[in-house]
Amino acid sequence: MARRVVAVLALTLLVAGAVWYGQRPPRSLEAYRVRAEETAGALLSQARTADLLAGAVATGRVTHGAAVVTVEEVAVDAQQTSATFTGWDPPAQAEGLQQQLSRLAEQVGASLAADRVAVHRGNWSSLAASAAQRQPVESQLTELIAQLQKGAQ
Amino acid sequence: MKPSKLFAFTLGTLSAIGGFIDIGDLVADAQVGARFGLRLAWVTVLSVVGIACYAEMSARITIQTRRPAFDLIRSRMGPRFALVALAGAFAVTGLLVMAELSGVAFALQLATSVHYLLWVPVAAVLVLLVIWLLPFETMEKIYGLLGLTMLVFVVAVWHLAPDWSRMWSSATTPRPVEGESWPVYLFFLVTLIGAQMTPYEMFFFSSGAVESRWRRKDLTVMRVNVLVGFPLGGLLAIAIQAVAFLVFFDAGVQVEHVSQTVLPVALALGKVGLVIALVGVFAATFGATLETLFSTGYQLAQYFGWSYGEVQPPARASRFTTAIAGMLLLSTALALTTLNPITVTIIAVVFSAMLLPLTFLPVLLVGNDRQVMGDLANGRLSNTVGTATLLLSVVVSVAALPLLVLTRAGSS
Numbered sequence: 001m002a003r004r005v006v007a008v009l010a011l012t013l014l015v016a017g018a019v020w021y022g023q024r025p026p027r028s029l030e031a032y033r034v035r036a037e038e039t040a041g042a043l044l045s046q047a048r049t050a051d052l053l054a055g056a057v058a059t060g061r062v063t064h065g066a067a068v069v070t071v072e073e074v075a076v077d078a079q080q081t082s083a084t085f086t087g088w089d090p091p092a093q094a095e096g097l098q099q100q101l102s103r104l105a106e107q108v109g110a111s112l113a114a115d116r117v118a119v120h121r122g123n124w125s126s127l128a129a130s131a132a133q134r135q136p137v138e139s140q141l142t143e144l145i146a147q148l149q150k151g152a153q
Numbered sequence: 154m155k156p157s158k159l160f161a162f163t164l165g166t167l168s169a170i171g172g173f174i175d176i177g178d179l180v181a182d183a184q185v186g187a188r189f190g191l192r193l194a195w196v197t198v199l200s201v202v203g204i205a206c207y208a209e210m211s212a213r214i215t216i217q218t219r220r221p222a223f224d225l226i227r228s229r230m231g232p233r234f235a236l237v238a239l240a241g242a243f244a245v246t247g248l249l250v251m252a253e254l255s256g257v258a259f260a261l262q263l264a265t266s267v268h269y270l271l272w273v274p275v276a277a278v279l280v281l282l283v284i285w286l287l288p289f290e291t292m293e294k295i296y297g298l299l300g301l302t303m304l305v306f307v308v309a310v311w312h313l314a315p316d317w318s319r320m321w322s323s324a325t326t327p328r329p330v331e332g333e334s335w336p337v338y339l340f341f342l343v344t345l346i347g348a349q350m351t352p353y354e355m356f357f358f359s360s361g362a363v364e365s366r367w368r369r370k371d372l373t374v375m376r377v378n379v380l381v382g383f384p385l386g387g388l389l390a391i392a393i394q395a396v397a398f399l400v401f402f403d404a405g406v407q408v409e410h411v412s413q414t415v416l417p418v419a420l421a422l423g424k425v426g427l428v429i430a431l432v433g434v435f436a437a438t439f440g441a442t443l444e445t446l447f448s449t450g451y452q453l454a455q456y457f458g459w460s461y462g463e464v465q466p467p468a469r470a471s472r473f474t475t476a477i478a479g480m481l482l483l484s485t486a487l488a489l490t491t492l493n494p495i496t497v498t499i500i501a502v503v504f505s506a507m508l509l510p511l512t513f514l515p516v517l518l519v520g521n522d523r524q525v526m527g528d529l530a531n532g533r534l535s536n537t538v539g540t541a542t543l544l545l546s547v548v549v550s551v552a553a554l555p556l557l558v559l560t561r562a563g564s565s
Binding site: 018021044051052056060063064066070077142 | 263264265266332400404405406407409410413415420423424427428431554557558561565
């Protein structure tokens with residue numbers, strides 16, 4: 001009986017430890033930079049999915065139903081990605097990184113939210129223009145990822 | 154060859170192709186293709202060889218003993234071992250039912266733009282009606298044939314005009330791409346194995362063989378179905394990886410949704426291609442919902458010795474039918490909690506990979522037992538491939554949980 005209790009306790013501790021490891025906020029500068037790189041990668045992915053979709057809509061290759069769903073998903077994802085990142089307190093020496101990435105996240109989020117409103121209003125032609133306007137932000141995100149990867153080496 | 158036999162070959166093979174792909178493949182293959190190109194395609198080849206070997210072995214055992222896989226696990230390894238296998242397989246398959254049901258709802262959402270949570274109860278009612286009204290074999294053939302529409306991914310590869318030398322170079326470079334670490338590469342290796350060698354496939358395959366009353370004369374048909382169907386299913390999986398590679402890899406897109414899995418098909422083939430892909434996603438996930446659901450019922454019934462089977466009227470297999478209905482209700486409730494089905498799928502396939510040795514070991518032992526199997530016992534090829542697959546599954550099983558935690562489910 002005692003062995004079973006110990007086994008259950010050990011398993012509970014293991015599961016709790018695993019969950020904590022996955023969810024813990026970044027405390028060190030190094031961990032923060034890793035999470036910043038992941039955040040920038042996720043934002044770039046969301047923006048580029050919207051770009052690909054804008055191209056497909058412009059050439060009539062995707063149904064409006066599927067396009068609405070995809071735009072909604074990337075817009076919600078961008079909001080969540082941004083909220084998660086801004087929710088972490090930056091360690092010392094990372095305030096600059098936090099401000100830079102938060103600004104980019106806000107721009108991507110706003111652009112995708114505008115796309116979401118546009119598709120619900122049936123304003124399909126605005127998607128291509130929106131994708132073109134996002135290019136400078138996407139370039140900055142790409143540069144930031146490269147910088148963070150270089151710094152990690 | 155008699156026309157009826159040819160028909161059995163064709164339908165069985167088509168069912169195997171359609172049945173190979175489920176929500177786990179749709180998500181894992183697209184994620185892998187977008188992040189690693191074809192650098193993990195070799196894992197799909199290994200998985201196909203492994204699952205084909207064990208499916209053939211378990212069907213041969215069923216033909217000889219007329220007993221399905223879980224029944225054999227209990228009698229061969231004892232009730233304690235079987236209870237551990239039951240608890241693990243039941244929990245993982247239960248999670249997969251929820252994920253597959255959500256997959257059906259995603260396909261309907263993409264077709265209608267109505268939120269998937271509103272489609273989940275509709276999908277559950279549809280599943281219940283199909284189970285209640287359609288005979289086992291008809292059910293299997295319909296979703297197997299409809300699942301063939303997934304071949305649109307293979308056509309999409311051609312239409313995307315790939316650089317074949319780059320594809321080949323990627324497929325023959327079994328290591329992470331620049332910017333990705335070895336632990337993440339290995340995590341996705343585990344994910345692919347979990348998605349493509351699922352224990353529920355084995356339970357369903359062998360229990361289905363009992364339900365369909367396979368005999369020695371069905372051996373050739375069964376072997377052709379396995380040896381042609383599973384490799385073609387693997388080809389579909391590689392095609393999903395390939396289109397994700399061609400469209401998403403250079404753009405740096407990470408796949409998080411089923412809508413992204415089908416986007417390359419739309420880019421390659423337009424609206425018609427997209428609609429065909431959505432029919433394929435619907436059929437593959439609907440079929441897998443039925444398979445996973447039946448597998449949970451089979452596992453419980455075979456462990457506790459209840460009467461079971463889709464071929465029997467529900468009143469004659471009341472506990473089996475109640476277990477299936479209860480699991481469907483539970484999965485529907487779980488899907489409606491707004492838990493992210495994609496995350497659930499990834500976690501379920503990783504845990505599924507952890508359980509593989511518990512499923513493979515008893516099948517290999519019985520397949521080797523000449524007293525039980527007589528002249529249908531494993532030959533040298535079955536034993537070599539079976540043992541290698543078992544060893545691989547043990548390594549994967551041990552590494553799966555640490556990799557899941559260490560990489561935060563492939564995040565970093």
